[in-house]
Amino acid sequence: MDKKQVLKTAAYDVFSKKGYKATAISEIAKQAGVAVGSFYNYYDSKKAIFLDVYVDENNRVRQAMINELDWEMNDMVGLVSQIFRRSRSYVSSNKILMEWYNPLISDELHKYYSSEEGKVANPFHQFLVETFTNRMVEEGYSQKKIQEILQVYNLFYYMDMHITENDFSGISKTVEILATYFIKGILK
Template identity: 70%
Template sequence: MPENKKQKLKSAAYDIFSKKGYKATGISEIAKQAGVAVGSFYNYYDSKEAIFLAVYTEENNRIRQKLMREIDWEGDAVHLVSQLFEKLRSLISFNKILSEWYNPAISSYLHAHYSSEKNKDSDPFHLFLLETFSARMSAEGFSSDKIQEILQVYQLFYYMDTHITEVDFPNISRTIEFLATYFVKGLFE
């Protein structure tokens, strides 16, 4: 039954975080909604940050899976980048969980998780992008060396996204989009 309580806590946390956001949600509220004693909460999660990360990761994976299904990955490369960022914005802008990516109260915790080599090497969306973009460039006639050089630039975009917050650099997400768009234009036009 321990997994059942853990799942109840995560479901309650998802429900509350999605309505109130990170800051306005408390552990006692999550425990109460899950029907679990506050003290028992700590048998399953070390902190509010830990349960938020579990909820965030699951929600992020769900949204990324949706992106992988809905985007035309074969179309014009510049349009593809535009479509990717546009879809991301539309799926995230009204999502109180995913919009916490830039919240100073939790962003460093989220960024540390997503920038770790362990997570990066197992992140399904990151791996999908690497594979999709590599195959695309190979089909376009890019040499293996050139593909590796270009993937280094992609890794820089990933680094910026997982290390720079809105506090560090206002409007970072739009800046990354702008850089990616013009980088891809330079490659394919």
């Protein structure tokens, strides 16, 4: 295993136990068995290594969601509810993913995931767009209608990347309600 991976593994362990704020670069370096100066050969800052750890953890958790959910179910409202419910459950039980709401690092996370690079490198986002697009094609939606629906999905994605609980109390539950009623409206 190369040193960068050793550092990332150590960082994952320390961040998982202590959270972002309470973790020091010196702890990560010590656990990885490298000098603090060597840390900076691989990462510019604690934020940089945390982003690397967060992206991997988010991808791991979202892949678990993809594997667990029944994507073929006919009840689209139920599927959307399951996505939100599972997401809340996974995030609330994961110290690394809970940092999404931490003002010390959330701007960095939101900036990454709202960037074009972050969107393209987000397998869960790509999976949702592809899965729902294919489903709409199979159900006979016109390309115009599919593009309109995907534009609304992009708005949900935008809200998730830019609005935090500090900005709007209850945002995640509110987005779920909005998405649920949007799906109900489409299916009428």
